[in-house]
Amino acid sequence: MWDYNKKVMDYFLNPKNAGEIENPDGVGEEGSLACGDALKLTFKLDKEGKIADAKFKTFGCASAIASASIMTEMIIGLTLDEASKITNKDIVDKLGGLPEQKMHCSVMGMEALQAAIANYHGKGKQVKKQEGKIVCTCFGVTDKEIEKVVLENNLDSVEQVTNYCKAGGGCGSCRGEIQMIIDRVRGKEGKGTIPAEKPKKLTNIQKIGLVQKTISEQIRPLLKAHGGDIDLIDVDGNRVLVAFRGMCSQCPTAEFTMKDVVEARLHEFVSEDLIVEEQM
C-alpha cells in the first residue's frame, strides 16, 4: 500500500477546483487512457492578466488527483509568466512529498499547465507540443522532457527517470539512451563512450554464452514488447544464426530489426566481428 501523507489524502478525498471552466482562456491536456493517467486543466484570466480561476479533471490515482488539485490552487492569482515557472518539484513540495514511484503524477501536472499556457498564447491545440525526439516509444516521452525532469529534480538513475516521467517503464529498450541523457545533463559526458565491459578474446564456448546472454537480456525484451520473439539457432565461428518468432516472423520490418537491433547489440556486447543471419 502506498504511503501517502495526510495532505495528499486530503486533496484526494476533498479535491479543490475539480471541474471544467466554460469558455476558458487556456486549456491543457496531458497523459492518456493508455498511460493510466490523464489531466485536463482549464483556466480563466482576469483583466490584469492574472489567473482568476483554474479547474482540473483527472483520470488517475490518488496522487494524480491531489497533484492536479493543489496545482490549481497554486496558480490562481499568478500571472502566466509566474505560473510557467512552476516545476513538478514545487507541486511535490507543496503536497509535502509523494512516494518515489508516483513522481510522474506531479510531472503530469506541470506539463498540463505548460500546455494550457502555450494554448493561451496560441501555440499548440490544448495538447502539449512535441518538442525534441521521442526516446521512450511506449509512453511517448521525448529527450527534452527527460532532460527537464533530470535537471529540475537532480536525478541520477534511469529508475528515477521512470518514476518521474514513465520513460523506460514499458519494454525497457530505451533505458540505455536514458542513461546517456542523464550522463550528458549531469555533466558526466564521456564516461559512456568507453564500453563498460567487453572481453577481448573469447573462447568459442564463452562466445556462445555471451551471445545467448545478450539475446535474452538485451534483445528479447525489446522484441517481446512488440509481440515477437527470437531464438538462437546456432553459432558457427563468427556466424550467428537466429530465427524470429511470433509477430516478428511476419513483420515486414524484420530486416531492419535484424540490423538495427540484433546485430547492433551483438556487436556492442559480444564482438564487432559477428555476422548475424536469419534462418529461413
Next chain:
Amino acid sequence: MSKVIYFDNNATTRVAPEVFEEMRPFLTDLYGNPSSMHTFGGQVEKYIRQSREMVANLLGCDSSEIIFTSCGTESDNAAIKGILASYPEKRKIITTRVEHPAVLGVCRELQGMGYKVVELGVNKEGQLDLNELESQVDEETAIVTVMYANNETGVIFPIDKIAEIVKSKGSVFHTDAVQAVGKIPLNLNKSHIDLLSLSGHKLHAPKGVGVLYVRKGTRITPFLIGGHQEKSRRAGTENVAGIVGLGKAAELAQKFIGEENTTVKKLRDKLENAILKTCKDAKLNGDKINRLPNTTNISFEFIEGEAILLLLDQFGICASSGSACTSGALEPSHVMRAMGVPFTAAHGSTRFSLSRYNTEEEVDFLIEKMPIIVNRLRELSPFVPK
C-alpha cells in the same frame, strides 16, 4: 482500524478460528522436532501424518503423494525446476500468458537460461485454445504448466481435459491450483494431473505453508536439498504448526465446499448483478460461466483502480485492482492485457473475492457504496462523455 469488510480473499484469507486452535499447542508446549529420537519430539510426527491424510482427502489422492512446502510459490518453483532437472534432454516448457508470477516469472527466467518457452494466449473470455495447446506439446516438451483458476478473474481452465492431452503426448503436467483448492471440488484420482501446487493461506490456513502434490511414479528432482524430511523430497525442518493448521483447513474446506458453491456464490452473484446494474459503463471481465464461485472482476470505464480502492478503503472495504498504479508498475495487469481488455477498462478493473465468512449485510453495504464511489470519480474524470 474500525470495521473491516474483507472482499480480497484471493489475496489471502483469515485463519479459521478452528485452525488457530488446532495450531496453538504446536506453538507452545509441543515444540519438538518431529525428526528427533525422543518421545517429546517424535510424538509430533503423528500430527503431521494426520494433516497429510486430510489434505490427501481434500484432493482425492494418496497421502504419500503430498509434500509440504513453505508456500505456493515454492511449490511452483519446485515443480517446474524439479521436472526440468529430471529430464535434462527436454528443453521446452509450455505455459500461459495469464499465469501467476510464481510460474510466469520462473518460466521467463528459464527462457533467459536457454529453455524454449511457449506462452499460450487467451481469448476475450480468458480461455485457452486447446487445439493450439495440443499442437505445441511435442517430444521436446519437459513440462506443461497451466493454472487451475485465475487469481484475477477467477476463470477456470478445463484442467482435466488439458491434463489428458498432455498425458497422451507423453509430457508432464503441472497445475498451479492455489486459487482453486477449497473453492471447487477436485479429484486427482480421476485426473491425469502429475503435479499440483496449493497454498495454505488461500483456504483459511496460515501463511507460510503450502503443498506440492506429486503423482506416484513422477520423476522429479528435489528443489531444496538437505535433511531427509518429506522422504528427502523437500528438506527443511517441518513447519509443524503450519502443517497442522493446513490439515485442519483442508478438513474444513471439504466440509464447506458445498457452501462455497451455493451460499458464497449466491452472495457473489448478488454483488455482481447489483453493481453491473447500478454502475453505468461497468463490464464483467472473464468467462462468466467457467469461473470460481467467489470471484468477480469488474471494469469501471473512465476511472482508475487505485482511486477506487482508496475510496472503498474509506468505508473499510478491501478489494484489489489490475490497475497499473496499484502495483507501482506503469502498465495494467498482464491478465487484463492478455485478454485484450481495452486500456480504458483495464486501469479501472476491480476484483472482489469472497469467502464463507462474508455476510449478506456486507454485500449490501458494498452495493450501496459502489455507485457513489464510481460517480464521484467519474465527476473528476476528463474522459466521461458528456
